[in-house]
Amino acid sequence: MADTGSPLIRVQGVNKTFLLGDEPVHAVNNIGLIVNRGDYLSVMGPSGSGKSTLLNMLGLLDVPDNGEYWLAGANTVPMDEEQRAVYRREQIGFVFQSYHLVPRLTAAENMELPLMLAGISPAERRRRLAPIIDRLGLGSRAGHLPNQLSGGQRQRVAIGRALIMKPNLLLADEPTGNLDTQSGAEVVQLLEELNRDGITLVVVTHDADLGARARRHIRMVDGLIVQDQMKTPAEILQSGDAQ
Template sequence: MSQAKSAAAANTALIHVQAVNKTFLLGDEPVHALNDINLSIQAGEYLSVMGPSGSGKSTLLNMLGLLDVPDNGQYWLNGADTVPMNEEQRAVYRRSHIGFVFQSYHLIPRLSASENIELPLILAGIAPAERKRRLAPVIERLGLGSRAGHLPNQLSGGQRQRVAIGRAIIMKPRMLLADEPTGNLDSQSGAEVVQLLEELNNDGITLVVVTHDADLGRRASRRIRMVDGVIVNDERTPSSDTQSRTDQSDAP
């Protein structure tokens, strides 16, 4: 695809990845983590990425999250060509457009739940009064009002993950990237986190979930499977089936 055509395609999608490759050295052996990846994701989609260990799932997520850059190829995010960006530009763009949720939470132990959620606002230089205004509804939505002053080691796994989600959405990103978001949780806490993520998707946030959990992967309206750095399957659920999934999830 020509640069002009790729730019045109990028203008119609939130994410447009064209002919992307990424290779790492494992000792003296090259590992082709991403092989000629082509992928477009529309704003508001709910996408799962599945595949065996070493298939390239996390590498793809890191690239989509501007934590890594491809060896070659193009990656357009929200109409901007991200590959030529330097590290500082990527950091600013990442902060404005992308939220991250990780399996291990990555909370700062010495900060309370509310302070962990507030941290991106502080780093962005937002004034205290505005931070307070934004923080209150997020804490309420997460159901953390009575736990907002607690440190991470005083919270359950599910509560920690909700804090991590709050931190991810406090800057109102267009895209949420979740890497094994239920991997460290019991089934009930995992179900609550999945429900919260899907509610955010229903509100318009584009949701990309990397998971080994087939049941979680099947919940997404679009499912990608990777093997050896290649997308080998890309399927979508008809909208009526997606609505049925949502209705079943809401059923008592």
């Protein structure tokens, strides 16, 4: 279990501007944000509010125009593309709405893909993979291709792939968006279990019910954080999410 309570993420004065035709669009506007280890944070807001841009920067998929982004003690902004790729692989797991599984690989092979890319030996890959398959309840489906799995099972495979490198930070982008109600609830329960184990969880969503489950809620409008609210201890107890 990761240490909790100390900053994992520190964002200072971050901006990102895109050109839409000849017009500049301030997708992220002078953002400042601190996220402690073990936090459970939801990011909400209307389309075009900057949620996805912020998520991409937190995930080292995009670089701000200026400002600082410190992740696990390192300022990531000066890193080159190769350094960011290595640091992203070591620090961050991603769960996307559309799963992004490789169609020709089995569930198990999709989950161990980050280990293969990192040059981990087959024996060590098997050692790490076995408990994840067991925890996700995918033992009978590990040899199946993605098109042989349900949506909920595919999202579990995606979560397994995100966990295999033991990241500090898990970024979930509309993780229940393509799932039915029961499968979505199971995925949310799994993500929250992982958070209780110490993983820092950031969820970007349009789903108000999902966003309300987090202990901390951020709302973005026009590239700005307009609300940053923590649940009270009483609200955490009422939601059954006491740590």
